[in-house]
Amino acid sequence: MSFSTHKIMTWKMWKVTKYGCLISLAYFLSNSAMAGPNDAVADDGTVQEAKEVAGNVANMPRAFSQELGFFQDSFEGTGFDEGNGEMGIISGEGEVTFENGVVPAYILQEEEDAIPAPVPGKYAPKKLSEPETVIGTDRRQRLRTTIFPTRAVTYIYFKNSAGSGFSCTGWMIGPNTVATAGHCVHSGGSGGSWYVGASYKIYPGRDGSSAPYGYCTAKGLYSVTGWTVSGNHQYDYAAIKLNCTVGKTTGWFGFKYKTTSLVNEPTIVQGYPGDKPSATHWLGADKNRCDAPRKIYYSSDTAGGMSGGPIWNDVTFGINSGAIAMGVHAYGKWGTGCNAMYNGGTRITLAVYNNYVNWKNLP
Numbered sequence: 001m002s003f004s005t006h007k008i009m010t011w012k013m014w015k016v017t018k019y020g021c022l023i024s025l026a027y028f029l030s031n032s033a034m035a036g037p038n039d040a041v042a043d044d045g046t047v048q049e050a051k052e053v054a055g056n057v058a059n060m061p062r063a064f065s066q067e068l069g070f071f072q073d074s075f076e077g078t079g080f081d082e083g084n085g086e087m088g089i090i091s092g093e094g095e096v097t098f099e100n101g102v103v104p105a106y107i108l109q110e111e112e113d114a115i116p117a118p119v120p121g122k123y124a125p126k127k128l129s130e131p132e133t134v135i136g137t138d139r140r141q142r143l144r145t146t147i148f149p150t151r152a153v154t155y156i157y158f159k160n161s162a163g164s165g166f167s168c169t170g171w172m173i174g175p176n177t178v179a180t181a182g183h184c185v186h187s188g189g190s191g192g193s194w195y196v197g198a199s200y201k202i203y204p205g206r207d208g209s210s211a212p213y214g215y216c217t218a219k220g221l222y223s224v225t226g227w228t229v230s231g232n233h234q235y236d237y238a239a240i241k242l243n244c245t246v247g248k249t250t251g252w253f254g255f256k257y258k259t260t261s262l263v264n265e266p267t268i269v270q271g272y273p274g275d276k277p278s279a280t281h282w283l284g285a286d287k288n289r290c291d292a293p294r295k296i297y298y299s300s301d302t303a304g305g306m307s308g309g310p311i312w313n314d315v316t317f318g319i320n321s322g323a324i325a326m327g328v329h330a331y332g333k334w335g336t337g338c339n340a341m342y343n344g345g346t347r348i349t350l351a352v353y354n355n356y357v358n359w360k361n362l363p
Contacts, residue, residue: 095244096201097214108209108278111157114165116274116304117181120188123233123334140282140301143270146212149323151205151250153309154178155272155279156240159199160187166195167279169271169309170202171325172252174360175245176216178202179255180308181330181346182227182236189231197221202242204250206272206279216244222359234294236330237346238308239359253310254324255356256317257348262288262326265316267298269329269345271309282306290338294349296327297342304332311345 098104143150152172159165168184186194200218203211218240226235270283284300296311311327329345338344346352 095214095216095246098211101210101212101214103209103211110165111167111278114157114167114278117158117166117168117184117307118187119183119304119307119331120192120231123331138301140273140276140284142276143281143283145205145207145210145281148251149253149312150270150281151213152247152252152323153204153270153281155203155206155281156180156184156308157199157201157203158184159196161193161196167272167274167305168307169305169329170240171308171310172204172247172250173239173255173325173356174252175247176242177247177252177360177362178240178242179253179310179325179328179356180238180240181328182223182238183330184308185221185238185240186223186228188227188236190229192228192231194221200240202240203279204246206281208277208280213246213250216242216246219243220362222355224355233331234346237328237352237355239356241359241362253312254317254322255348255353256324256326257350257353258316258326259350261291262296262316262347263291264288265326266313267296267300267326268312269298269300269302269306269309269343271302271306271329273303274305275303289342292338292347294347295338295344296347297338297344299342302329302332302343307331 145151145153154170154172156168156170156178157165158168166184168180170178170180170184173179182188184195186192197218197220200221201215202218203215204213205211220241221238222241223238224235226232227238265288266285267288268283268285270281272279273282276282284298284302286298286300288296288298290297298311302309307330309329310323310325311329312323312325314321314323316326317324325348327345327347329343331339331344333340333343348356
């Protein structure tokens with residue numbers, strides 16, 4: 001079977017089968033500083049030095065998935081990161097698995113009280129009495145979670161310093177690295193704070209009480225000053241470094257960027273919405289509705305708790321490209337313009353891409 005025919009068949013398969021974020025210290029990585037009023041600021045909200053940044057993408061060896069019959073691609077960057085992010089250091093215990101893959105009752109009970117990670121008030125919908133992010137009829141589909149790429153999407157549970165529990169979504173971008181939204185690791189802006197790093201449990205392929213890959217703890221929380229200092233929705237992205245290499249089992253998403261418009265490109269958004277049964281995995285599909293340099297907008301139905309999930313497809317970056325993310329879901333409808341009309345997330349630009357490559361490559 002040729003790759004081109006193979007690709008078309010797998011895209012149709014997607015259509016019909018429904019396959020199925022205690023920080024005590026925060027500091028900047030090397031060569032990074034807060035942006036001053038006269039500093040040049042990169043797309044990631046951090047200071048960028050006057051050096052060339054290579055953004056080419058190299059295709060790494062493919063691992064064939066017998067379950068779905070298509071190729072899973074992983075990508076590395078050839079350049080270096082000039083916008084090093086802000087990081088919180090924590091320690092953890094590594095990977096935890098459960099007998100028969102079933103989450104114990106005491107953990108389920110704790111998670112029942114979790115609410116989706118809060119978003120700063122200025123980005124909240126104006127009419128809280130209306131459904132926040134379901135646009136018209138709810139078209140989300142529940143997914144099986146042991147098939148790639150769904151098993152590479154993670155349920156994230158964590159707490160703030162007051163002990164309140166929250167939930168988010170993330171997605172594997174390497175053996176021990178998860179991409180997510182900035183507000184899933186830090187509450188945003190100079191008045192905000194890091195969430196309690198030691199409280200994080202990251203479950204790949206979670207499905208309610210089923211956790212086939214167990215969970216991993218975190219050893220590092222990462223974001224950028226555009227979020228942690230400025231609280232700007234355009235820079236609402238982050239990463240979590242894990243104390244395990246579960247990605248070697250689940251596989252991981254590729255991620256790329258385009259400098260040209262993404263309008264009308266297909267968008268698949270998936271994750272763990274707080275308005276569905278606890279820790280169950282759901283998907284919405286649409287297309288990019290607005291031409292924005294740092295955001296992606298869609299009418300896919302989402303809800304709080306899906307923040308941090310991947311915005312992806314397997315066609316935008318070329319035939320046989322596999323599951324490649326173009327952004328990070330972060331918001332329901334709010335404000336004006338495209339923000340008021342559609343759900344949306346942070347677009348992967350060159351600078352965002354370079355930060356994710358940098359975080360992925362950290363030990």
